[in-house]
Every structure is written in structure tokens, then in C-alpha cells.
Amino acid sequence: MTPPARIAALVMGDPQADRVVPPTGWPARLTVFTAGAMAFLAVFALALSLAAGRVADIWADALARTATIRVSAPTDELALQTRAVLEVLGQTPGVASARALTAEEQRDLLEPWFGDGLPLDDLPIPQLVEVTATDEGYDAEGLRQRLTAEAPGAVLDDHGRWRRPLVAAASRLRLMGWAALLLILGATAAMIALAAGSALAANEQVIRTLRLVGAKDGYIAQAFIRRFTLRALGGAVIGMALGMAAVALMPGAGAGEGFLTGIRFRGFEWFLPLAIPALAALVGYLATRAAARDTLRGMR
Amino acid sequence: MIELREAGYSFGGEPLLGGLALTLAPGSFHFLTGPSGAGKTTLLRLCYADLLPTVGEIELFGQSTATMSRDDISGARQRIGVVHQDCQFLDHLSVTDNIALPLAVSGRDVDAHRENLRELLAWVGLGPRADALPPELSGGERQRAALARAVIMDPDLILADEPTGNVDWEMSMRLLTLLAELNRMGKTILVATHDLGLIRAAKAQVSARVLRIAGGQLQLAGADL
Structure with missing residues (x-):
């Protein structure tokens, strides 16, 4: 199956396959909560990273383009x-x-x-x-x-003395923002894999029955993968919406270069958080698939 | 269809079964008997590749179970109807949905088989219980539902483990009649049971070979049965 066909099959689902796995209770709710909380944090990490990037660019630009000469x-x-x-x-x-x-x-x-x-x-x-x-x-x-x-009596001050460390700090902050995003994705993957693994283990008898009647492991895995991917997507959409609302409520800085007051997204940046639910769904898909393969392989 | 060649099975280093040699030819009817704990269930599980032999070889539809992948085993199971001792239903699905489970997992459109399902439910006498959940069924109803699920895919082979274990004599006879009817339709049947009365009663309906497990060995039972 090609990747687009796989995505289409995942989204459309198989109502018959969806019904054979019983409701997964707390692992499913944990996945929604985790994905939501992580998406909320990811929005802030993204805003922080973008704001740090903007400040670094502004300061770097000012560093390169302005100087003062003091004539005593x-x-x-x-x-x-x-x-x-x-x-x-x-x-x-x-x-x-x-x-x-x-x-x-x-x-x-x-x-x-x-x-x-x-x-x-x-x-x-x-x-x-x-x-x-x-x-x-x-x-x-x-x-x-x-x-x-x-x-x-003239002394050239190119501002490098105090601008350069600030630019370096802002650049580091931008990197840390991206690193935080990666860590959030990793933590999400770990939590979803644990929840999916727990759901699979709790349904061992269901899996045995499905195998008894001829279900292939891919079919069984798909039922769990779809469920957890959609839970991750749903939770991330809620978390992203709340995160964006919180960022929108932050005080703006106008055209200034303040950091804490300039954390709101600007222009096209408002569209960037929309990628977070898609990433969460992808992470949910990969984590559940890995957990399902591992668990099913362990069940003879 | 199924061939056991000097197959054996050990658990924890202790041999449970050994030197098993058996061929289930298409259309045959076999009873497998022996005392509780003799290894009847183990032998059946070896036959549908739920267990692999620790010695010897078992060939299922022309392929050694030792070399079958998980998907190969699943494919073979779609050709085998298993009536498990404890039935193994999904308790959150109705009787109809449980019987349709082999269709669903093999990717067939269950809705296209609604008429077949109704006929099958009527055949096993569960028409009025179609929407009941498994925990709501009596022992006999569960066994008949398990038999219906075992035949929904029109399998070549039916393996039944103590299908009359939890039912009264009247229901046992009813199940036996259903199995005999399936055999007349050309299905190969292997029934594990410790109920010698059932085997004697079956002689009037089918021509069956009776095998006995004793001391971990498989023997052809004597005329005393």
C-alpha cells in the first residue's frame, strides 16, 4: 500500500475493524490528555523559539548596521x-x-x-x-x-561589546526552543507507546480470539493504531487551540524588539502551530505501530 | 489436509506428547479421546498451529507449521473452524457479530453475508438470541454459537475441543447432529472429547475413527468403544 493510500485507509478506517477491539478505557483517555498537554507546550515552545529568533535577527542586524562615535x-x-x-x-x-x-x-x-x-x-x-x-x-x-x-578625541563604539553576547543568547534560546519541541515530541511518543502497549496487553484475550479466527497481526495492529492515532490527533487539536489562544492573549510589543512582550506569533507564523496536530498524529501512529509490533511479536 | 509425522510436544522440558503420527484426510471424521489432562487440547492446538511441535513435524495444508509465518498461520486458520473449549468470544459484541468475526477479520463485507448469518443462526437454533451478548448465553447456546462461528467461513476442517463439555445430553446430541451434518457436506472433522457416550451415539450417524491418547501416545481405540 502506498503512503497516501495508507493515510487514506487510516483516516477512513474500517468500521468492522474498529468494533472488534473493545473500548480501551484509561489508556485512550491518557493519550488524549498527553497529546493535548504536549501540543499546548509545543505551541509555547514554538512561540518562544520564533520570538527568540526574531530578537536575535533584530539585534544582529542592529549590531551589523549601527555604531556610535563619541567625540570628547x-x-x-x-x-x-x-x-x-x-x-x-x-x-x-x-x-x-x-x-x-x-x-x-x-x-x-x-x-x-x-x-x-x-x-x-x-x-x-x-x-x-x-x-x-x-x-x-x-x-x-x-x-x-x-x-x-x-x-x-573620537572613539568608535560599534556596540559589539554588549550586543554580541545578547545575540548569542537569543540564538541559543531559539535552538533551545526547537530542542524543547523535539523533546516534547519524544515524550509524546513515549507516553503514547506506553498507553498503547498497556492497551494491547490488557486485551491479550481479545487478541488471542482474533488470531483464533484468522486475524492477521497487521489487522489487529491497525485497529489499535487507528484508535491511538485519532486520539493523539484529537488531543493535539484541543491542546493547540488552547495554546494559540493563550499566546494570542499575551501582551504584544508593537514594532519593538522586546522579548517577553513580543512572544505572540506574527503574520504567517500563526499558521505554523497547525502542523503540531499533524505531527502529534504522526508520532501517535509511529509509536503505536512500534508498540503493537513489539507486543504482538511477544504474544505467540 | 493435516499430517503429523512423529510429532511431539514438551513443556518445561517434560514431554507431554510424543511419536504422534496421524493423517486427517479430506472428508474424514475423527474422535480424539482420553482422560482429562492426557493432551487432547494440546494435540488440537498443534493442529491449528497455536503450538509448534518440539520434535517431528506437522504439515498443515501442505506446509510445515515450523516454517509458517504468523500471516501464513492466520491464512491457514481462515480455512479451519475451531470450536474452542471455552468458546472464546468477544464479550462486547453481539452473538451475530461474534459469529461474523472470521468474515470481518478476513476483510469480507459482513453486511453482504447478513442472509447467510440469519440462516446459520437458525441452523444452530440461535435465531432469537442474535442480538444477545455472550455473557447472556447458556453453556449450550455458547457452544452452538462457537460452532456457527467455526463454519461461517465454509472451512475445510473443523476442530472441536470438548464441544459438549458444558451442555446436557439433549444439547450434546443436537451438537453431534450438526457436526455429522457438516461431515456429510464434506467437511473434515476432529472432535476431542472425554465423553465416550457421545462417541457411541455418533456411530449411528457417522463413520468415525476413534483415537485415544494414553501416556502421551496416540493410539487407535479398540472395538470396546
Whole structure:
């Protein structure tokens, strides 16, 4: 039987075969609950992984494309050195744009630390220059050397010092999210295999009777496989729906790059959890098939 | 159909049966007798490959049971009707569904055989009990339902293990008549029973060979039966 035909046969089922196996009681309910709980967790692991991926991408992009130059000089030389910095940047390949921050912008930056009413004009505040790189980027070391020569008070800060560990952490978090998904699938498979094995063992007398009247092991296994696959699918659909509802209720971050506030799915990502019930059904199918083969082989 | 060649069976190192030599020819009727615990059930289980011989060989429909796969055995069982000592029904299915079980497991459309099922239920006298569940049946009704299930696939061979073990004399005679009727239809029949009265009563209806198990050996029974 080809795989599509096998899937069709599994979905359509055989009403006669479905009836020969008695209701499997708690193992079937355990399968529904396990699949539901695991699908719920899988939705969160997926959301976490996608959110971590988004944050890593945003931070990595910002790391690669933005930098700040701090110009520290006596007040009478500050404007001159700032001009020199902007000239150097204007001639540097890989720099898309550069501009000196206005006094108001610098005040806004310092306000969270020093409060409002900051006498900026009376303080020797360095001038900040915002640099945006092209996609190709610039040679940071070469730029540092030129700045040292043209504007000795200018220091290039490419944000790498603090952005790089955060990007690495976000990337790891993304990997851990995917690893969590795999572990959830593995745990689901183990639970369903245990439940199916228990149901098969509990029905040993039924299996003996079916064999007595000429049932092939494939027929017996199929009756259990279909039952547990559909239970896994049903439980996973419920768990996925609850998980998606819970994720939808999480506060959104708008266009920001916050992590905890940006865990909601965005755009096409809302369709990704729909794969979870299908995966749960596949896991249920494979786990029950393995358990059925193992148990039936053990029953002479 | 079934041939036992110096077959034997041991359990836990203890030989239960040995030197079994028997050929069940098509259309024959055999009784297998012997005291309780002599090994009648074991011999029947060897015949439908529920057990494999530990020595010798058993050939079922031309194939050695030792080389048969599980699916081969299932295929052979679809040609054998077994009336088990304790009937072995699925208690959650009705009598009709239990009798139809061999059809269902072999992939046949049970609905297409509804008329056959009705006739068969009437033949074994279970028409009014068609929708009852097995636990609701009396011992005799269970034995007749088991016989109906054994013949639903129109098997070549019927193996019956103590089919009259739980029923009164009148019901025993009724079951014997059904078995004799099947034999006249060309079915090969092997009945294990410790009921010598049943065997004597059968002489009036069928020409049967009587085999006796004693001391783990199979012998042709004497004329005293």
C-alpha cells in the first residue's frame, strides 16, 4: 500500500475493524490528555523559539548596521573635531549615513539617568555621532585608525561589546526552543507507546480470539493504531487551540524588539502551530505501530 | 489436509506428547479421546498451529507449521473452524457479530453475508438470541454459537475441543447432529472429547475413527468403544 493510500485507509478506517477491539478505557483517555498537554507546550515552545529568533535577527542586524562615535574634546575644539569625524565618515566606504545628534536628542538619552532639567550647556558632554552602515559594512579597525589621526578625541563604539553576547543568547534560546519541541515530541511518543502497549496487553484475550479466527497481526495492529492515532490527533487539536489562544492573549510589543512582550506569533507564523496536530498524529501512529509490533511479536 | 509425522510436544522440558503420527484426510471424521489432562487440547492446538511441535513435524495444508509465518498461520486458520473449549468470544459484541468475526477479520463485507448469518443462526437454533451478548448465553447456546462461528467461513476442517463439555445430553446430541451434518457436506472433522457416550451415539450417524491418547501416545481405540 502506498503512503497516501495508507493515510487514506487510516483516516477512513474500517468500521468492522474498529468494533472488534473493545473500548480501551484509561489508556485512550491518557493519550488524549498527553497529546493535548504536549501540543499546548509545543505551541509555547514554538512561540518562544520564533520570538527568540526574531530578537536575535533584530539585534544582529542592529549590531551589523549601527555604531556610535563619541567625540570628547575641549568645548572650543568640539565642533571642529565633530566636523572632521563627519568628513572622515563621508569618505569611508560602507558608511551609509552619519549625523551628529542634536542637543535635544542627547538630553533625551541622558534624562533617564540624570532626570529632567539637566543643565546640558554647562556640562562637558561629549558629542555623539550616529553611524549607519551599508549592507556590506565598513572596516571598523581602519576607521578607528583614521579617526585617531583626524580627530584624536573620537572613539568608535560599534556596540559589539554588549550586543554580541545578547545575540548569542537569543540564538541559543531559539535552538533551545526547537530542542524543547523535539523533546516534547519524544515524550509524546513515549507516553503514547506506553498507553498503547498497556492497551494491547490488557486485551491479550481479545487478541488471542482474533488470531483464533484468522486475524492477521497487521489487522489487529491497525485497529489499535487507528484508535491511538485519532486520539493523539484529537488531543493535539484541543491542546493547540488552547495554546494559540493563550499566546494570542499575551501582551504584544508593537514594532519593538522586546522579548517577553513580543512572544505572540506574527503574520504567517500563526499558521505554523497547525502542523503540531499533524505531527502529534504522526508520532501517535509511529509509536503505536512500534508498540503493537513489539507486543504482538511477544504474544505467540 | 493435516499430517503429523512423529510429532511431539514438551513443556518445561517434560514431554507431554510424543511419536504422534496421524493423517486427517479430506472428508474424514475423527474422535480424539482420553482422560482429562492426557493432551487432547494440546494435540488440537498443534493442529491449528497455536503450538509448534518440539520434535517431528506437522504439515498443515501442505506446509510445515515450523516454517509458517504468523500471516501464513492466520491464512491457514481462515480455512479451519475451531470450536474452542471455552468458546472464546468477544464479550462486547453481539452473538451475530461474534459469529461474523472470521468474515470481518478476513476483510469480507459482513453486511453482504447478513442472509447467510440469519440462516446459520437458525441452523444452530440461535435465531432469537442474535442480538444477545455472550455473557447472556447458556453453556449450550455458547457452544452452538462457537460452532456457527467455526463454519461461517465454509472451512475445510473443523476442530472441536470438548464441544459438549458444558451442555446436557439433549444439547450434546443436537451438537453431534450438526457436526455429522457438516461431515456429510464434506467437511473434515476432529472432535476431542472425554465423553465416550457421545462417541457411541455418533456411530449411528457417522463413520468415525476413534483415537485415544494414553501416556502421551496416540493410539487407535479398540472395538470396546
